[in-house]
Amino acid sequence: MLLLQGLARLVTLLLLSALALAGLALAVFSIGSGEATVSLPGLAELIGLHVLRDRVGELLAMVEDGGSVEAVPALAGVGAVALGCLLLVGAFGSRRERLVTLPHEGDGALGARRRALGHMAVALADQARDVTPTKVKVRPSRRGPGGRVEVAVDHPKTAEGVADRTVGSLEPLTKPFQLRARVQARAASRVR
Amino acid sequence: MASRPGEPPAAAVPAKPPSRAAAIARLALDAACAFQGVLGGTSGRGARWKTPDRDGAVLGAIAVARADGRFDVELHLIARPVPLHPLGERIRDRIDRDARKAGVSELVGPIHIAFEDIEEKPRSSASAGRAS
Helix, strand or coil: CHHHHHHHHHHHHHHHHHHHHHHHHHHHHCCCCCCCCCCHHHHHHHCCHHHHHHHHHHHHHHHHCCCCCCHHHHHHHHHHHHHHHHHHHHHHCCCCCCEEECCCCCCCCEEEEHHHHHHHHHHHHHCCCCCEEEEEEEEECCCCCCEEEEEEEEEECCCCCHHHHHHHHCHHHHHHHCEEEEEEEEEECCCC | CCCCCCCCCHHHCCCCCCCHHHHHHHHHHHHHHCCCCEEEEECCCCCCCEEEECCEEEECEEEEECCCCCEEEEEEEEECCCCHHHHHHHHHHHHHHHHHHHCCHHHEEEEEEEEEEECCCCCCCCCEECCC
């Protein structure tokens, strides 16, 4: 999402810059009239509009010919639609990272960012015997408080009840934040 | 800068008091930072979370005026690895208490607290700090 937002901003900046330059050029070349160098026909000549018109005409004629599907125009069209969709997501997608909120009475809200809770989850899981957390993902609920915490852990082959122990060690975090813990345990030959 | 003739010297000119929003934001941030479990406020990526003041900004705290004359207070904090729920509740109580002491309790509206990150030691980054 961050990448899409950056891309949308960059494209917006480039498009606005191009629009401003085009407007400036039009304004300057509108000074003259007729066939003078500084005139709108002069500008069209300068940027090669007639060449562009011919090329677009050729392309459209090729597409209209029928027969087999033209791969390049079709792919370009699909790409343009996909790029447009991505830019729309980047422009209108949520810019705020969701918080895991705590149940609270009264005004105001109390919450924690996923990253903060992830750090806490790693620290807590690390306290469990024979458990080495390798990956933590916190997913806030879309409606109200709560959410889910997924922890991947490594453990020695001989260890038993690793998932239960890990879930137990996460309770100081999962109970107040109403998080459901899910542990993915993997036996490793040597705990890192 | 040298003062003009007839004007008082620059040092004698009293500094402008902070805006009401900045004063509320600073009160809330100071109340939060009084706890051992709080390392400070953070203004976040792009310095979004701050309240502009006449002499800079209060980083990590936002106070926004409401229609009823009170201020919405939003704190973005970096905490130590401590239980966050009780810490958040104690911060709220402390803000209420400090606001009553300062005689501005009627200006403090809903208090929103977000723990942005957990760290053992204070950051060296400029975006994190008590206030600037």
